[in-house]
Amino acid sequence: MTSIKQLLGTLAMVAAATLGASTAHAQEKSILSEVMKRGTVRIAVLGSLPPFSQVLPNGELEGYDIDVAKRLAADLKVKPEFVVTDIPARVTSLQTRKVDLVIADFTRNVERSATIAFTDPYVVSSLRLMVKADSPARSIEDLNKDGMRIATTRGGTAEKIMPSVMPDMKMVRFNAQADELNALLTGQVDAMAEDTFYNRTAINTHEGKLRELEGSLARAEIAIGLPAGDFDWYRVVNLWVNQFNASGDNAKLFKKWFGFDQPAIQAQY
Amino acid sequence: MDYNFTLRAVYPYLGELWDAMQVTLTLSLLAIAISLTIGAAVAVMRRSHHATVRFFGSTYVEVMRNTPLLVILYITYFALPTIGIRFSSFDAALIALSLNSAGYMAEILRAGFIAVPKGQYEACYSQGMTGWQSFRHVVFPQVIRTVYAPLSNQFISVVLASSLASAIAVEDVTSWMQTAGASSFRFFETFLISAAVYVVLCQSINLIRLAVGYSLFKNKAGAR
Numbered sequence: 001m002t003s004i005k006q007l008l009g010t011l012a013m014v015a016a017a018t019l020g021a022s023t024a025h026a027q028e029k030s031i032l033s034e035v036m037k038r039g040t041v042r043i044a045v046l047g048s049l050p051p052f053s054q055v056l057p058n059g060e061l062e063g064y065d066i067d068v069a070k071r072l073a074a075d076l077k078v079k080p081e082f083v084v085t086d087i088p089a090r091v092t093s094l095q096t097r098k099v100d101l102v103i104a105d106f107t108r109n110v111e112r113s114a115t116i117a118f119t120d121p122y123v124v125s126s127l128r129l130m131v132k133a134d135s136p137a138r139s140i141e142d143l144n145k146d147g148m149r150i151a152t153t154r155g156g157t158a159e160k161i162m163p164s165v166m167p168d169m170k171m172v173r174f175n176a177q178a179d180e181l182n183a184l185l186t187g188q189v190d191a192m193a194e195d196t197f198y199n200r201t202a203i204n205t206h207e208g209k210l211r212e213l214e215g216s217l218a219r220a221e222i223a224i225g226l227p228a229g230d231f232d233w234y235r236v237v238n239l240w241v242n243q244f245n246a247s248g249d250n251a252k253l254f255k256k257w258f259g260f261d262q263p264a265i266q267a268q269y
Numbered sequence: 270m271d272y273n274f275t276l277r278a279v280y281p282y283l284g285e286l287w288d289a290m291q292v293t294l295t296l297s298l299l300a301i302a303i304s305l306t307i308g309a310a311v312a313v314m315r316r317s318h319h320a321t322v323r324f325f326g327s328t329y330v331e332v333m334r335n336t337p338l339l340v341i342l343y344i345t346y347f348a349l350p351t352i353g354i355r356f357s358s359f360d361a362a363l364i365a366l367s368l369n370s371a372g373y374m375a376e377i378l379r380a381g382f383i384a385v386p387k388g389q390y391e392a393c394y395s396q397g398m399t400g401w402q403s404f405r406h407v408v409f410p411q412v413i414r415t416v417y418a419p420l421s422n423q424f425i426s427v428v429l430a431s432s433l434a435s436a437i438a439v440e441d442v443t444s445w446m447q448t449a450g451a452s453s454f455r456f457f458e459t460f461l462i463s464a465a466v467y468v469v470l471c472q473s474i475n476l477i478r479l480a481v482g483y484s485l486f487k488n489k490a491g492a493r
Contacts, residue, residue, distance in 0.1 A: 173435075
């Protein structure tokens with residue numbers, strides 16, 4: 001009996017410590033001064049999403065996001081320190097202050113923005129449907145029907161917006177893009193909803209087997225993520241993004257990695 | 270550590286959790302029933318007088334026990350369609366889970382058969398009982414008593430293994446955990462809730478098993 005009481009006591013203490021810790025950092029200094037003092041900026045990137053970023057066999061990182069990160073660090077006159085992360089950890093690594101920035105094909109939206117901060121976008125992509133080359137579907141409407149199955153990834157942007165854009169289809173959820181693509185190629189789903197940059201790469205690797213449908217399901221504004229509540233740090237990084245876009249350096253880097261011209265960043269209202 | 274633990278953020282997703290629990294429970298109960306049936310057949314095969322039948326029984330058990338469930342799930346969902354056999358996510362998961370669990374069920378039941386002393390069979394024979402009569406009145410009641418407790422381990426294993434089905438797009442509790450966690454950014458909360466849900470589901474199945482055991486054996490010791 002005593003051991004159960006002791007266990008409950010320990011649990012209560014752990015719970016209290018977890019809840020109490022949330023208010024502890026209110027008085028912290030700006031990340032900006034910490035980065036300058038440290039001489040390094042810690043940046044979370046993805047390990048396997050070419051051409052955005054990928055880990056090479058020798059352990060080095062390369063890709064468009066990596067070059068963007070290196071350019072930003074150079075302009076801040078500090079060294080970049082890369083932290084390889086995955087899709088769900090992008091938000092949590094900022095929440096727990098494990099990194100100062102996330103540059104990882106990170107689409108900004110209001111929901112995410114309630115927990116972390118975003119700069120202005122440095123790339124704008126679109127969510128498009130990819131089907132098998134021999135599919136009878138010609139438009140988004142052809143697939144917005146009862147009995148049509150469309151693959152998405154859990155926690156991705158598509159999962160959230162698909163029910164409102166295509167209310168009549170059935171969503172089939174997977175954990176990774178590779179599983180979505182497998183399901184599409186083996187006919188388990190009729191289409192998959194992914195970023196158009198991902199689709200173009202897949203269409204090139206599986207020559208003659210896949211094609212993309214006309215029309216965009218959603219606009220994806222890819223931006224740099226920062227911890228919430230630090231205006232000084234946001235101010236500096238956001239200014240850098242705006243100047244990086246305006247100078248034309250961004251367009252050149254994009255062309256180098258993607259092989260086609262960068263889509264317009266400014267939205268057309 | 271800067272994490273503001275609050276269950277309230279997960280409230281909007283609880284309706285979907287209820288649906289997910291039903292999927293997990295249906296999948297697990299069906300898989301338990303089917304694998305128990307296949308398992309019984311394989312256990313009988315392994316005690317056959319014919320070497321070929323024994324060989325097929327043993328091969329089935331060893332193949333299923335030595336293959337990761339995830340691989341069987343991928344084969345039933347992603348590989349079979351390429352040769353023209355197509356199953357829905359749920360059906361593919363049910364088939365994979367049942368086939369995998371049957372390997373273990375067969376071994377548990379076989380142990381139950383071995384536990385019945387040879388003298389019992391001889392006694393039946395000397396009383397002039399037919400094969401079916403001796404199985405129904407003498408052997409089977411003893412087998413079920415021996416394996417009743419070890420079976421509960423396997424029942425729980427099936428419930429927990431069903432969490433892998435989310436990899437082939439089954440909308441179970443694990444799928445809910447990842448989806449709700451990713452859309453609310455409250456992974457810690459959804460992980461804890463899912464863990465609690467699995468404890469409740471496993472224990473419910475265990476309580477049903479105990480209740481059936483009490484009425485079956487008319488004494489408490491046999492049911493545990």
